[in-house]
Amino acid sequence: MKFKIFHAPDGANSGSGDTDTRVLTPPPVLHSADPDAPTKITAREVSVFYGDKQALHDVSLDIPDKTVTALIGPSGCGKSTFLRTMNRMNDTIPGARVVGRIEMDGEDVNAKSVDPVLLRARVGMVFQKPNPFPKTIYENVAYGPRIHGLADGKPELDGIVEDSLKRAGLWEEVADRLHSPGTGLSGGQQQRLVIARAIAVEPEVILMDEPCSALDPIATARIEELIDELRERYCIVIVTHSMAQAARVSQRTAFFHLGRLIETGDTEDIFTNPRERRTLDYITGRFG
Amino acid sequence: MTDAAIPPGKPTPAAGAERTDRLRAGLKRRYAREGRFKLYGLLAIGVAVGFLLLLLGRIFDQGHTAFYAHTLTVPVYMDPARIDQAYPQGTNFEQLVAEQQLARLGIADDEQGTQSTAMRGLFSSELKFVAADLIRDRPALIGETVPIPAPLSDDADLYFKGEISRDTPADQRRLSDQQLAWLDGMKADGMVTSHFNSALFTKGDSTEPELAGVLGAVVGSALMLLVTALIALPLGVGAALYLEEFAPKGRITNLIEVNINNLAAVPSIIYGLLGLALFINWMHLPRASPLVGGLVLALMALPTIIIATRSSLKAVPPSIREAALAMGASKTQTLFHHTLPLAMPGVMTGAIISMAHALGETAPLLLIGMVSFVPGIPAGLSEPTGALPSLIYIWENASERAFHERTAAAIMVLLAFMIVMNAAAVLLRRRFERRW
Numbered sequence: 001m002k003f004k005i006f007h008a009p010d011g012a013n014s015g016s017g018d019t020d021t022r023v024l025t026p027p028p029v030l031h032s033a034d035p036d037a038p039t040k041i042t043a044r045e046v047s048v049f050y051g052d053k054q055a056l057h058d059v060s061l062d063i064p065d066k067t068v069t070a071l072i073g074p075s076g077c078g079k080s081t082f083l084r085t086m087n088r089m090n091d092t093i094p095g096a097r098v099v100g101r102i103e104m105d106g107e108d109v110n111a112k113s114v115d116p117v118l119l120r121a122r123v124g125m126v127f128q129k130p131n132p133f134p135k136t137i138y139e140n141v142a143y144g145p146r147i148h149g150l151a152d153g154k155p156e157l158d159g160i161v162e163d164s165l166k167r168a169g170l171w172e173e174v175a176d177r178l179h180s181p182g183t184g185l186s187g188g189q190q191q192r193l194v195i196a197r198a199i200a201v202e203p204e205v206i207l208m209d210e211p212c213s214a215l216d217p218i219a220t221a222r223i224e225e226l227i228d229e230l231r232e233r234y235c236i237v238i239v240t241h242s243m244a245q246a247a248r249v250s251q252r253t254a255f256f257h258l259g260r261l262i263e264t265g266d267t268e269d270i271f272t273n274p275r276e277r278r279t280l281d282y283i284t285g286r287f288g
Numbered sequence: 289m290t291d292a293a294i295p296p297g298k299p300t301p302a303a304g305a306e307r308t309d310r311l312r313a314g315l316k317r318r319y320a321r322e323g324r325f326k327l328y329g330l331l332a333i334g335v336a337v338g339f340l341l342l343l344l345g346r347i348f349d350q351g352h353t354a355f356y357a358h359t360l361t362v363p364v365y366m367d368p369a370r371i372d373q374a375y376p377q378g379t380n381f382e383q384l385v386a387e388q389q390l391a392r393l394g395i396a397d398d399e400q401g402t403q404s405t406a407m408r409g410l411f412s413s414e415l416k417f418v419a420a421d422l423i424r425d426r427p428a429l430i431g432e433t434v435p436i437p438a439p440l441s442d443d444a445d446l447y448f449k450g451e452i453s454r455d456t457p458a459d460q461r462r463l464s465d466q467q468l469a470w471l472d473g474m475k476a477d478g479m480v481t482s483h484f485n486s487a488l489f490t491k492g493d494s495t496e497p498e499l500a501g502v503l504g505a506v507v508g509s510a511l512m513l514l515v516t517a518l519i520a521l522p523l524g525v526g527a528a529l530y531l532e533e534f535a536p537k538g539r540i541t542n543l544i545e546v547n548i549n550n551l552a553a554v555p556s557i558i559y560g561l562l563g564l565a566l567f568i569n570w571m572h573l574p575r576a577s578p579l580v581g582g583l584v585l586a587l588m589a590l591p592t593i594i595i596a597t598r599s600s601l602k603a604v605p606p607s608i609r610e611a612a613l614a615m616g617a618s619k620t621q622t623l624f625h626h627t628l629p630l631a632m633p634g635v636m637t638g639a640i641i642s643m644a645h646a647l648g649e650t651a652p653l654l655l656i657g658m659v660s661f662v663p664g665i666p667a668g669l670s671e672p673t674g675a676l677p678s679l680i681y682i683w684e685n686a687s688e689r690a691f692h693e694r695t696a697a698a699i700m701v702l703l704a705f706m707i708v709m710n711a712a713a714v715l716l717r718r719r720f721e722r723r724w
Contacts, residue, residue, distance in 0.1 A: 087614065089610070089613065092609075117618050120613065120616035121616035125614035127614070132611075134608070147621055147625075194611070198614075201615070
């Protein structure tokens, strides 16, 4: 992290009072979290092991519904690992083991009775690198509804595809070429296509793993706008390396370091008044 | 002052120029190295192409004459005294024709029949069957003089192709001066015509070179490949899919993987032995049949297909798999909707290359009895048959000289078969190839 855009909160930087060069620009608009938002996902003492290596240590975190929660932290801090516990994508990694309890709407997602296939229909995911299927734009969006049997007949499927693309803000750009390959779109368009694909199955939660890290600033701004719009309907968890992005799009922020959850709170508080020294050091760019 | 202005360690303009010179000198060496490397590459390709051209040129030079043949159309007086109308096949038409031909030339045969034997040596035994068939179909022709077309004998054919030369001393060539004179006479009378050698493509093997063809072997090879494809493809691709996508990674999987890699390197003759023991001695499947051949070749092709399929599955980007799984696709859906279609070009290429390899395999066929004389064209999977590579082996070992050109022709047919298969591989690859 090279840029420094936040005020160092008073009193938090004792011992380094002479390095006031950190204060560069005024803080961006910070959303405040809705305190009444019900908790969608509850994680209690979640640890993840890859073989003998422990990647995540006893993470306990509440993720509210209809809110964007940002997971920040330096590379290898376990934030993506934590993200992947929520739709059990860690199941697909040989040797990965999750302990602890993750509840979605009060139901343990790791319970034997929960089918990961069904869980993933409820928890959509967007990856770092846009990964549309090498099929047409239409087929990309229609894939989820099709495998889950959500559409009766072609007209309904067409409707879902159009609606999803509209909500992902891509409809205008691709309406006339729905049957050309999705891989032919630009990076930003591909990422919006992937988001459209994810929301086509009407998930309850959308997990985003650094969705903008491969995109240019304009495409990034488009996606961030989209995330803000999607917040009204979904619970969104976003992993990001960009503190500015976390500040712009999220209402709640959780800071991870070395596999542990260091601090969590309203984004505004985390960025203006962190309780932990490590959080401050990270958001002010002293490491990471 | 100016000296002092330059801090120590910072290059002076002179030092800078020297540095550039050194870089330039180094650059020259680097380019020279690159040039040499390119030259080696060109040389290697040149040598390879040279050998290939030499090989193909030699095969073509030796074999192109096999694609045409000469037919002798000889007028035959259907002598009622010699032909049994009820059983025309029993008539010695060759002797009849030879005698009539000698009579036309005014040559008297001696007691041993030396002259008629020499004359009979000029045309193929096929003449007998052509004449007999004609009489059987139209008995009214008995007593008439009918022109009968039949292939020239292999030696006479070679003479017209320039393979037997008058300049060779008479005791070292297969045709005597007199026979050559008769042949020249027939040619001058317009009895000899040259035409495309369709027998080569429409007949099975024969002990007479002029009557031998590759069709039996081609059909045998095709049937074998059919069996191989039907068995090795589903088994190989299925095994690879399971090992790559479903099998728990561990000791046993590793052991299986090592063994598959080893099996791919086992000499093919061992597979022949296995086939002999398993399919013929134990299962009592018919010896030398396309079924057994195909099974043995399938065993041989399996490891290659498994390895090719696994590596092309591995080459599918994990992001596609993750995308499908995250959409809630099951493992099987991910595999059949996304991974396998993307791996298809590689699977097809691997499969067809291993098929082409199986097509050219000879050693295992030796052990299951396929290198034997099979004159017919196989009509089913359990009938004895030859195969193209074993036909080449048999013909190459035959003593008749005319088989030499036919060996080369059979090699060309085999090569064409392979080129067609490889072209199919390329086409399939193009057809299935998709960007991601």
